[in-house]
Amino acid sequence: xxxxxxxxxxxxxxxxxxxxxxxxxxxxxxxxxxxxxxxxxxxxxxxxxxxxxxxxxxxxxxxxxxxxxxxxxxxxxxxxxxxxxxxxxxxxxxxxxxxxxxxxxxxxxxxxxxxxxxxxxxxxxxxxxxxxxxxxxxxxxxxxxxxxxxxxxxxxxxxxxxxxxxxxxxxxxxxxxxxxxxxxxxxxxxxxxxxxxxxxxxxxxxxxxxxxxxxxxxxxxxxxxxxxxxxxxxxxxxxxxxxxxxxxxxxxxxxxxxxxxxxxxxxxxxxxxxxxxxxxxxxxxxxxxxxxxxxxxxxxxxxxxxxxxxxxxxxxxxxxxxxxxxxxxxxxxxxxxxxxxxxxxxxxxxxxxxxxxxxxxxxxxxxxxxxxxxxxxxxxxxxxxxxxxxxxxxxxxxxxxxxxxxxxxxxxxxxxxxxxxxxxxxxxxxxxxxxxxxxxxxxxxxxxxxxxxxxxxxxxx
Amino acid sequence: xxxxxxxxxxxxxxxxxxxxxxxxxxxxxxxxxxxxxxxxxxxxxxxxxxxxxxxxxxxxxxxxxxxxxxxxxxxxxxxxxxxxxxxxxxxxxxxxxxxxxxxxxxxxxxxxxxxxxxxxxxxxxxxxxxxxxxxxxxxxxxxxxxxxxxxxxxxxxxxxxxxxxxxxxxxxxxxxxxxxxxxxxxxxxxxxxxxxxxxxxxxxxxxxxxxxxxxxxxxxxxxxxxxxxxxxxxxxxxxxxxxxxxxxxxxxxxxxxxxxxxxxxxxxxxxxxxxxxxxxxxxxxxxxxxxxxxxxxxxxxxxxxxxxxxxxxxxxxx
Numbered sequence: 001x002x003x004x005x006x007x008x009x010x011x012x013x014x015x016x017x018x019x020x021x022x023x024x025x026x027x028x029x030x031x032x033x034x035x036x037x038x039x040x041x042x043x044x045x046x047x048x049x050x051x052x053x054x055x056x057x058x059x060x061x062x063x064x065x066x067x068x069x070x071x072x073x074x075x076x077x078x079x080x081x082x083x084x085x086x087x088x089x090x091x092x093x094x095x096x097x098x099x100x101x102x103x104x105x106x107x108x109x110x111x112x113x114x115x116x117x118x119x120x121x122x123x124x125x126x127x128x129x130x131x132x133x134x135x136x137x138x139x140x141x142x143x144x145x146x147x148x149x150x151x152x153x154x155x156x157x158x159x160x161x162x163x164x165x166x167x168x169x170x171x172x173x174x175x176x177x178x179x180x181x182x183x184x185x186x187x188x189x190x191x192x193x194x195x196x197x198x199x200x201x202x203x204x205x206x207x208x209x210x211x212x213x214x215x216x217x218x219x220x221x222x223x224x225x226x227x228x229x230x231x232x233x234x235x236x237x238x239x240x241x242x243x244x245x246x247x248x249x250x251x252x253x254x255x256x257x258x259x260x261x262x263x264x265x266x267x268x269x270x271x272x273x274x275x276x277x278x279x280x281x282x283x284x285x286x287x288x289x290x291x292x293x294x295x296x297x298x299x300x301x302x303x304x305x306x307x308x309x310x311x312x313x314x315x316x317x318x319x320x321x322x323x324x325x326x327x328x329x330x331x332x333x334x335x336x337x338x339x340x341x342x343x344x345x346x347x348x349x350x351x352x353x354x355x356x357x358x359x360x361x362x363x364x365x366x367x368x369x370x371x372x373x374x375x376x377x378x379x380x381x382x383x384x385x386x387x388x389x390x391x392x393x394x395x396x397x398x399x400x401x402x403x404x405x406x407x408x409x410x411x412x413x414x415x416x417x418x419x420x421x422x423x424x425x426x427x428x429x430x431x432x433x434x435x436x437x438x439x440x441x442x443x444x445x446x447x448x449x450x451x452x453x454x455x456x457x458x459x460x461x
Numbered sequence: 462x463x464x465x466x467x468x469x470x471x472x473x474x475x476x477x478x479x480x481x482x483x484x485x486x487x488x489x490x491x492x493x494x495x496x497x498x499x500x501x502x503x504x505x506x507x508x509x510x511x512x513x514x515x516x517x518x519x520x521x522x523x524x525x526x527x528x529x530x531x532x533x534x535x536x537x538x539x540x541x542x543x544x545x546x547x548x549x550x551x552x553x554x555x556x557x558x559x560x561x562x563x564x565x566x567x568x569x570x571x572x573x574x575x576x577x578x579x580x581x582x583x584x585x586x587x588x589x590x591x592x593x594x595x596x597x598x599x600x601x602x603x604x605x606x607x608x609x610x611x612x613x614x615x616x617x618x619x620x621x622x623x624x625x626x627x628x629x630x631x632x633x634x635x636x637x638x639x640x641x642x643x644x645x646x647x648x649x650x651x652x653x654x655x656x657x658x659x660x661x662x663x664x665x666x667x668x669x670x671x672x673x674x675x676x677x678x679x680x681x682x683x684x685x686x687x688x689x690x691x692x693x694x695x696x697x698x699x700x701x702x703x704x705x706x707x708x709x710x711x712x713x714x715x716x717x718x719x720x721x722x723x724x725x726x727x728x729x730x731x732x733x734x735x736x737x738x739x740x741x742x743x744x745x746x747x748x749x750x751x752x753x754x755x756x757x758x759x760x761x762x763x764x765x766x767x768x769x770x771x772x773x774x775x776x777x778x779x
Contacts, residue, residue: 058709084690084708085668089730092499092524092746092770093646094581094604096621097665110729110747139748140710140729 004191005184012180013173020169036129036151040116043076043131043147047114050078051145054135058082059143067145075149082135082143089141098122101132101144109134110141118151127151190218194225206233245408249291249422253284287422294424297355298407301431309436311459312353314344314378314385321357322376328365335373336361344378344385347459352432357389359425360452364391367450380458384438387454396444404442405430429454484552485515489532492777494737496744496751497526500768504534509738511753511761517552518766527567528773529576530591537564537578544578546593556593565620568608573630579605579617586617586626588633599633601626609657611650611677616657618645625659625680639680642669649695649702650677654717658702660692668708674719686721688713698736705734705743712743712754727752727759737774744769 050067059082067080081087086100100123105115115132130148134141193210200208209229210222260277263269269277318340329336346353357376364374372392379386396404400411408423433440437457444450487493487506493514495506504517504526523536529546537544537560544564546556563582570577575588575596586605587598602619605626609616614636615628625645627637647660655677663669670689675682690708697703700717710731713724728745731752735742740760743752746768753761 083666083668084730085663085666089707090662090691092732092768093644093662094620095662138729139745139750141747 005188009177009181009184013177016176016180017173020173036118039129039149040131043129043149044114044116044133046074046076047078047131047133047145047147050147051133051135054143054145056137057142059135076147077149078145078147080135080143080145084141087141087144100146105132106141109144110136110139112136121148124148124150187218190214190222194218194222197225197229201229201232206236242407245423246295249408250288253288253291256284257281257288291422291424294422294428297428298424298431301428301435309347309349311345311347312350313342314346314353314387314456315340315342317350317353318357318376318378318387321354321361324354325358325361325365328362329374332365332368333370334365334368337373337375338377339375340378341380341385344380345459346385346436346456348436348456352435353456356429356432356454357387359429360389360454363425364389364393364450364452367391368393381455383458385456385458387456388451389454390449390451392449395446395448395450396442397446401442401444405440484517484547486552487515487549489550490777492738493775494735494740494742494751495526495534495773495775496733496765496769497523497771497773498749498766498768499524499770501766502538503766504536504773505751505765505769507751507763509740511751511763513763516766517547525564525566525771526773527569527576528775529569530571530574531775534773535567535569535576537567539564539581558589558593560587565604565606566608568610568615570610570615570630572610572613575630577608577615579608581605581620584619586615586628586633588630597633599626599628599635601635607646607648609648609650611652616648616650618648618659620644620646625675627680637680639675641673641675644669647693647695647704649697651697651702651717652677653700656683656717656719658686658695658704660688660695660704662691662693670706670708672704672719684719686715686719688715688721688724694732694734696735696741703734703736703741705731707732707746710745712741714741714756723756725754725758727754732770733772735772735774737772738776742772742774744772746770 050070053063053066059080064080064082067078070078081100084090085097088099088101088103088106091103091106101109101115108115109132112134117130119127121128121130127150128148129151130146133145135143135145190210190213197208197210206229209226212219212222212226260281264274264277319338322336322338326336361374361376368374368391375390377388396411403409404411405426407427410423430440433454433456439455441453441455442450443453491514492509493506495504497504502519502521502523506514506516508514519536521538522540523538525537527535529535532549533555534547534549535544536547540562541564542559542562544558544560544567545554546558547553548555560578561580561583563580564578565581566579568577574591577586577588579586581604583600584603584605585598585600588596590596601617602622602624604619604621605617606620607618610630613630615630615633617626617628618641619626621643623640623643625639625641626635627639628634629636641659642661643664645659645661649658651658657675657677659673659675661669668690670687670691671685672688672692672695673682674684674686688704688706689711690706692704692706692713694705695702702715702717704713704715706713707730710726710728711724712727712734713721715721727743728750729747731743731745733744740753740755743754744765745752749765749767749769750762751765751769751772752759
C-alpha cells in the first residue's frame, strides 16, 4: 500500500464498503420507519373499526367468534381476549406465567390508550408488530383486541439467503476492487511512464520522451516534461558544441605555436625566417590570450548577473570608447563621426557599456574598407536611449543575420583568423545589452554596410 | 464557617425529622376502613360515611398491612428487609422488625396476641409477640402467604405449592398438611360449619372459578362453590361470607352453608373485601375506588390512592 495508486485504490474500495454498509443500515431504518409506521397506522384504523362491535359488559363468545371471523378475510391476525389471567389482572400477585400483556400495558389500556409493540413475542414465536385495543366498561378492562402482523425484518427476509447475500456482497466488492485496480492502472500508466523517463533523464539520457495520450493533468504534465527534456537536450547539445568550438578555436593557434617553436628549437629556421616565425608565435599567443579573455568575460556575464549600476552620462562613455579605439581607426584610415545627445543619462555599469561600444566599433573598423567612415550617434526616443553604430563595410549576408549573435559564429568561415575576430564579440555585446534590459538590432546589406542599433532604457526620474 | 454550621444543623434537623416521621393521628374511638394502596404506597382511612379521614403517604414500598390489636398497624413490603409497627393514635412508628426481604403476608391472632409473617424467600412463617420480638419460625413450602387461625391452629396456604400447612399456633410445629390447588389465595374458617373456604387464581392461563370448601378437621374437600372468576378475597361476619372475584369484578355474598344469596358486579379488578359496620367494603384495584355495598347495591364510593390492594377495618368497640 506504499504506492500512490495503492492508496487511491484503498480509498475508493473503503468508501465503497462504507457506502454498502450505510445503504444496508439506512434501508433497514427506512423499512422500519415507513413500513412499520404504515402497518401500525392501518392496524389501529382496522382495530378501531372492529372495536366498535363491543357494546359494553362482558365480552361474549359471540363477539369473540365474530372478531376472529375476520382472520379469514383480513390482512392482520386478530384475536379477542377476555381471560383476565392473560390481561395481567393478577399482577399484584407473583405470577409464574407469561401473560399476553404486561402490567404497564394493562394500565395504558385502562387509560383507554392503544398499545403498540414491535419485537419478539414468545407466544407467536416470532417478531411481530402488534396493536392492542381495550374493551373497557366502567373502568373495567373486560377484554382486549389484539392485532398482530409478522414483522419480517430485512435481515430475516434474507436469513435464508444470507450466505447468498454475503457472497454477493463479497463478490461485488471483489469485482469492484478489481475494476478499480484496472482503472487506476490505466489512469496511472502515463505517470509510471513519466517516472521511467525522469529516471532515464537523471542517468544522463536526455533523449527520453513520453507519449502524450491525453489532455488531462497527467497529459499536461507529460507535455511539460517533454518540453523540459527538449530544452535540457538542446542546452546540452549547445554546451557540447560550445566546448567543441572552444577546443577547435584553441587548437589552431596552439598547433601554430607548437609547430613554429619546435622548428626553431630544432634549428630548422634561421635568421629572417626565424624572426617571422617568432612574430607569428607572438600573434597566435595574443589571439589565444584574447580568446581566453573573452571567454572569461562571457562566463563573467553569465555568472555576475546584476552588477552595481550607477547613473552615467552616456555621451561621456561613448567619447571614451571612441578615444580608446581611435588608434585602430587611424591605422586603417577610417574616420569616426560622433554625434551624441549630451542629455542622456542611463543607469548602467559604465565599464560594461564601454565594452559594448568598443566591441561594436572594433567590428565596424574590422569589416570596413580603408578610407571609409563610421558614425556613432545617440538620441532619445520613447524613454529609451538609441545608439547606432553605422559602417560602410562589407555587410552581412541575409541568411547569416539570424545567427550572427551565436558564439563563435562567423560569417565567413573560411576567412583567416588573421582579421582578428574570435566570433565572441557580438555574443558578448548581446549579453551585456540584455543585462542592461536593452535590445540589440542589426541591419545589414551586403557590400553597403551594417547598422547596429542598441536601445537602452533611460534612467527613471 | 457559620454558614456551614447552619447547614449542618439543618441537615441534622431534617434527618431527625425523618426519623420522627409522624402521620395524621387516628382517634382511637374512630371506626374506619383503610385501603392499603400499593402503587402509591399509602393508607387511605375512611369513616362509615365514606368520608376520607386521613391519608398516610409512605416513602417506602409497602405491599401490605395488618391491624394489630386496636391501635396498631403493621406495614410490610415484599422487597423491604424490615416491617414497621405504627401507632394509629399517635401516627408514629413504634417498632422495626428485621424480618428480611420476601414478606408476603402478615396475620394477627387475637387469642394468642401474636402476629405472623410469611416469607417467600425463606419459605417460612415466623411468629412475633406484641413487643415485636420473634418467638419462633417454621420452614414451609413454596411461597407461604394466606393465613387464618382457629382453635390454637394456624392455617397457611403455600401459594406456589399444592399444600396447605396446619401448624400449632404456639410452637409453629406442623400438625397437618392438606392438598390444595396451586395459586390458592384467600382463606376463611367457618368453625360452626367445620369448614375452611379457600379461594385462588387458577393455574397457568386457566382461571379458577370456584371457592373450595374443606372439612376443618379432616382437610378433605367437601364441595366447590361456583364464584367466577378468580375468587381471592374472603371475609366473614356472623353467618355470612363475602367473596370477591377479581376476574369478573363480582361480589358474591353467601350463607355459611355455601348458598349464594346475592351477587353484584362492583369495581374494576377488586382484590379485597371486608365487613365494616353495616357495609361490605370492596376495593377496586384498577379504578382506585372503594365501594360501600349492601344488598341494595352500591351505597357510597370513594377514591383512594393508586392500587388499593388490601382493606383494614376497625369497628367501634366501645
